[in-house]
Amino acid sequence: MFLQQLVNGITVGAIYAMVALGYTMVYGVLQIVNWAHADVLMFGTFIGLLLTNVFHMPLFAMAVLAAAFTAALGMSVEIVAYRPIKSGNRRMAVLVSALGMSTFLQNLAQLVFGSSSQPFPTIEKVTYTIGKVTFTNIQLIILGITAIMLFILYMIVYKSKIGIAMRACSVSIPNAKLMGINTNFIISLTFGIGAFMAGIAGICIATYYNAVYPTMGYLLGMKAFAAAILGGIGSIPGSVLGGFVIGIFESLGAGYLSSGYRDAYAFIVMILVLAIRPSGFMGAKHIDKV
Amino acid sequence: MEHILNVKNLHVSYGVVPALRNISFHVDEGEIVALIGPNGAGKTTALHTISGLLKPKEGFILYEGRDISGIEAHKLVKESISQVPEGRGIFPILTVAENINLGAYLRKDKDGIRRDKEWVYNIFPRLKERMNQVGGTLSGGEQQMLAIARALMARPRLLLLDEPSMGLAPVIVEDIFKIIKKINKENGTTILLVEQNAQMALTASHRAYVIEVGEIVNEGCSKELKKDDRIQKAYLGI
Ligand SMILES: Nc1ncnc2c1ncn2[C@@H]1O[C@H](COP(=O)(O)OP(=O)(O)OP(=O)(O)O)[C@@H](O)[C@H]1O
Numbered sequence: 202m203f204l205q206q207l208v209n210g211i212t213v214g215a216i217y218a219m220v221a222l223g224y225t226m227v228y229g230v231l232q233i234v235n236w237a238h239a240d241v242l243m244f245g246t247f248i249g250l251l252l253t254n255v256f257h258m259p260l261f262a263m264a265v266l267a268a269a270f271t272a273a274l275g276m277s278v279e280i281v282a283y284r285p286i287k288s289g290n291r292r293m294a295v296l297v298s299a300l301g302m303s304t305f306l307q308n309l310a311q312l313v314f315g316s317s318s319q320p321f322p323t324i325e326k327v328t329y330t331i332g333k334v335t336f337t338n339i340q341l342i343i344l345g346i347t348a349i350m351l352f353i354l355y356m357i358v359y360k361s362k363i364g365i366a367m368r369a370c371s372v373s374i375p376n377a378k379l380m381g382i383n384t385n386f387i388i389s390l391t392f393g394i395g396a397f398m399a400g401i402a403g404i405c406i407a408t409y410y411n412a413v414y415p416t417m418g419y420l421l422g423m424k425a426f427a428a429a430i431l432g433g434i435g436s437i438p439g440s441v442l443g444g445f446v447i448g449i450f451e452s453l454g455a456g457y458l459s460s461g462y463r464d465a466y467a468f469i470v471m472i473l474v475l476a477i478r479p480s481g482f483m484g485a486k487h488i489d490k491v
Numbered sequence: 492m493e494h495i496l497n498v499k500n501l502h503v504s505y506g507v508v509p510a511l512r513n514i515s516f517h518v519d520e521g522e523i524v525a526l527i528g529p530n531g532a533g534k535t536t537a538l539h540t541i542s543g544l545l546k547p548k549e550g551f552i553l554y555e556g557r558d559i560s561g562i563e564a565h566k567l568v569k570e571s572i573s574q575v576p577e578g579r580g581i582f583p584i585l586t587v588a589e590n591i592n593l594g595a596y597l598r599k600d601k602d603g604i605r606r607d608k609e610w611v612y613n614i615f616p617r618l619k620e621r622m623n624q625v626g627g628t629l630s631g632g633e634q635q636m637l638a639i640a641r642a643l644m645a646r647p648r649l650l651l652l653d654e655p656s657m658g659l660a661p662v663i664v665e666d667i668f669k670i671i672k673k674i675n676k677e678n679g680t681t682i683l684l685v686e687q688n689a690q691m692a693l694t695a696s697h698r699a700y701v702i703e704v705g706e707i708v709n710e711g712c713s714k715e716l717k718k719d720d721r722i723q724k725a726y727l728g729i
């Protein structure tokens with residue numbers, strides 16, 4: 202039972218981690234919460250459905266193309282909803298703009314794709330059993346894809362010139378500009394990378410639960426956001442860890458305590474951890490020297 | 492001869508609050524020019540407007556004869572204007588080597604970059620020893636050295652320095668100023684230096700401007716200014 206719940210928890214945790222990264226990276230460079238992130242994910246997942254149903258694309262090609270669309274949508278959200286806000290009470294204006302964008306995307310999805318839940322294309326399920334633990338090929342694929350995405354992200358953020366520029370922007374946009382960095386381009390790219398991973402995560406979860414619907418982003422987004430907060434928002438390794446911790450606790454909670462509260466465990470874990478470590482697992486430690 | 496930098500009738504404000512009112516000054520090729528003045532005089536505002544972080548409300552900034560006012564900061568780096576920001580502005584989460592690399596962000600000449608790295612590590616050997624350490628763990632003086640080294644990696648023709656002496660012990664300030672003069676002498680790099688430490692600034696520079704509440708109130712050859720009564724009283728504590 203324990204190992205079984207652990208396996209299930211790691212699977213959903215991987216998805217939470219991929220979504221959490223989008224919140225954390227945007228927060229890292231702009232110190233804003235992109236509340237439209239999960240709706241961008243939902244929209245991208247519907248595009249995946251469209252690609253399959255209308256264009257009969259194979260699953261993997263569809264996933265990459267849908268994620269690319271999600272990335273483009275995420276970048277557009279930044280240009281339309283956040284970039285124009287430069288002065289005044291910026292945080293409040295950004296919050297309102299983000300919530301507006303989120304509502305807009307949900308309504309647009311209902312209008313275009315309908316409001317009911319639709320079955321999502323999946324692959325033939327193969328089940329493996331080792332001892333008392335059962336897992337499926339879909340779970341293995343989700344974990345494999347997550348590992349690949351995390352590796353690529355690691356190479357971009359920590360090993361490439363663009364990644365150094367991103368981290369410089371997260372410290373100070375004006376000082377990054379003084380290095381010759383086109384900060385608007387880096388911000389765009391950050392939204393794009395975050396949304397691409399969310400697109401992949403959306404396809405994964407829709408395949409896993411075999412469903413896509415206009416409000417699918419809501420709980421997923423809240424849990425992923427909790428994961429980002431738990432890990433210390435702005436910290437990339439923190440968000441990954443936060444995603445897995447939330448996935449695992451949710452699964453164990455549903456298995457051992459009560460599955461009726463499945464959706465509450467993420468937030469319970471977050472509150473407990475923040476009570477002990479207010480900055481999360483890996484929250485920003487400020488090193489200031491004058 | 493044409494000035495490398497010619498600032499004419501510059502007005503800059505934050506919202507409706509004016510910070511610079513009609514200031515004009517120039518810098519010639521190969522010079523060190525100091526801009527001295529008390530807290531809040533508008534020195535940083537002037538540098539930010541030249542480097543493109545702020546847009547002027549009125550006036551011109553002619554750089555090598557071309558008006559650059561309003562051009563975005565990241566594009567001016569390509570034009571070989573490099574700014575060392577107030578409070579150093581290094582990236583504390585990046586290593587010393589990564590900070591240095593960022594200075595050459597727009598450059599493509601690999602050999603040139605390698606040579607320049609050797610050159611700056613030669614000027615600041617302490618940075619070489621700390622190459623793989625993150626910037627935030629350096630001492631204040633080392634951070635200032637890193638900020639200067641990083642700016643040099645862009646091969647500036649015009650180097651803007653914002654209070655390099657800020658918060659540093661007098662011996663370190665001496666060191667930093669020696670290096671500033673050396674860079675100017677050996678490379679011919681033109682330097683516009685902003686300082687509250689008038690003593691150091693007037694000693695290191697060829698010419699200087701005194702700025703108070705957004706206006707230039709005095710200017711001249713640094714040697715002469717050092718002997719000026721009012722400056723001695725107000726800035727040199729004599
Ligand atoms: N971001 C800002 N928003 C509003 N006002 C500002 C801003 N930055 C500076 N000011 C104001 O503009 C004026 C000039 O400031 P500036 O930073 O240029 O002075 P400074 O000469 O560099 O001072 P210091 O020696 O203390 O660095 C000051 O009155 C300051 O309060």
Ligand SMILES: [Mg+2]
Nearest residue numbers: 534535536577
């Ligand atoms: Mg200043």
